Amino acid sequence: MCFFLLREQRRKTTAAEKGKIIVYRIKSVIAKRFPELFNLFNELEDSRKRAGYSIAEIVTGALFMHLFKEESRNAYTNDRRDAIFAKNYYRHFKLRLPHPDTIDGVMRVLKPELLEGLRAELVGSLFEQKVLRSSRFLGKYYFVAVDATGMHTFDHKHCDQCLTRTSKHGVTTWFHYVLEAKLITSSGLAISLASEFIENQPGRDYEKQDCEQKAFVRLAAKIKKYFPRLSICILADGLYPNKTIFNICRDNNWRFIITLKDGNLKTFHQEVELLRGIQKEQEVYRADKTSHTKLKYKYLNDIEYEEYNYSWVSCDEHKTRLSDKMEETQRFVFITDIEQASDIVVNTADGGRLRWKIENEGFNTQKNLGYELEHKFSRVSNIAMQNYYHLLQIAHMINQFVEKSSDLLELLNEHSKQTIKALWKELVMYLKSIPYSQEQLLIFLSG
Ligand SMILES: [Zn+2]
Incomplete structure (x- = not known):
């Protein structure tokens, strides 16, 4: 009876409160899990001669486009035009928000390997904090699933690195793929450890195009470079059982299923x-x-x-x-x-089946649940495309910790039909509509 009354009397969280909860949770996840994020952005090599915005402001602006699950640069431009949105963004994150065209100009010249290295540093800090230790297989190995996914398709040659195929009806398409290595946990995390773009070298014969198998050799070298001492168990699909892959795992002292x-x-x-x-x-x-x-x-x-x-x-x-x-x-x-x-076969087979999470929690979430991985955030520049891709991986990593926090889980429970994607719309609405109050912030932080 008492429980019933309590439930009946409990007030539903308003849209503005939901937006506020997400903003503060994003801030607290960055502060707790990735405290070096803005410093690392600040230290990025900046080749610009004149700069109105700092490199940290530019890269943070691009990161937040993905963190806010903006579906295009246009959508982001429209939100930024809103004076309250821009003001709240500054007040919360202490950085100005540049115009998305200004951001894109830098994304086209920034070396993608810099963001890739920075990303690895952020993931490395999670291992140092030991937050993922409980997910290890046999108390030692992190499950790392490897798989490729399509990024963009074009009806014309988009850049010199495009892969290409011609259908039996004579229709040619140009496209970009990426090979991913994601740390997978049974609780549903899919965190990108390293990515290798599957693309042709300019001037090379298109008959000998790049492919997933060739890219794996390069991806494995990257994983070893960024995480030399990490105990890894590779999970992969039926394309992978072959001598080359077995040898790479043996040489790196990785296990595999x-x-x-x-x-x-x-x-x-x-x-x-x-x-x-x-x-x-x-x-x-x-x-x-x-x-x-x-x-x-x-x-x-x-x-x-x-x-x-x-x-x-x-x-x-x-x-x-x-x-x-x-x-x-x-x-x-x-x-x-x-x-x-007999005491490990269940964990081994169940572990092997976790591979599927790279497709669901990884690719499907990034394509269909707000991140718009297949959207061409930059239509003309392959370099910008790669930079946005790395930042999307960082944003997804941060948001996964936000989404698994107790207050977010509570919000999702409260509204059974409320999807996470819809909740993030409340976040943007909150930044657009609620005048910021220092007093409110102090009350929140002290609570
Ligand atoms: Zn291309």
Whole structure:
């Protein structure tokens, strides 16, 4: 009874209050998790002869376009035109907000590798703060999923680095892809460790275009350069089980759990079939009552492939749908260099299946839930495109911590249909409409 009354009497949070909560949570995540952010921006090499705005103001302006989930430079320009928005932005972040065209001018000349290095430094500080330690596999390895995704497509040659393909109907498209390495956790974080743009070298023969496999070699070198001592377990899809990838993992002292599809590694499969014929696989069962799922895990060790031994793991997931009592079984198969035993096979297979989060929490969120990854924030400059991409990754990282904070989770609970994307619209509305009051800020901070 009492609980019921409390719920009834509880006032719903207003739109302005929601916007305010998000602004302050963004500020507190930056202060707590990324305290060096603005200093690092300030230290970026600035090649401009004359500068009305500091380099930190320019880069912060671009970062906040993504943090606010603005869907285009035009939308950002319109918000910036609003005097209250610009004023509140300055009062909250102590930086002026340049015109998006001014920002774009700098994005076209800033070396993308500088923002890439800065990004790695920010992620590195998360490891130092040990905030991600509980997500480690076997108490040691961070899951790092690797996968490529499309960024932009054009009906004309956009730059010398464009990849190109011609359909069987003779239609040619030009496009850009990126290969990502994202740290994945079972709680749903997908934090970009490093990115490698899949693109052609100017003047090179288009017959020998860049591709995901070639880009992985470069991406692996980057991960090692930025995170030399990080214990990593690579998760990858059926494109990746091959000798080159296994060797790179071995050389870097990384572990791996890679999806095996029919047709991958023929001799490995033959060996597995042979062993299954003469020795029984080890089996472990698990039941998940809430999702009406039964899982059967199997493994085999010491399977030789190209002079090295690996393990084979499978997981059969058997689900009963309550609505129509329909039953469905899905099978997941992996190759791993982690020797299996009955006490780790469940974590290994479940870990392998986390790879999927790079597509959902990673690419899908960045494309469809406000970040507009496929939008051409710069139509003509490949350099600017890469700089916006790095800043989008930083913005998504900051926002993930904001979205997982208790007050944001509470807001989402309060309005069951309120999506995170809609909440961020309240944030922009708040900055546009609520005159800032020093007094309010002091009350908030003291609370
Ligand atoms: Zn291009």
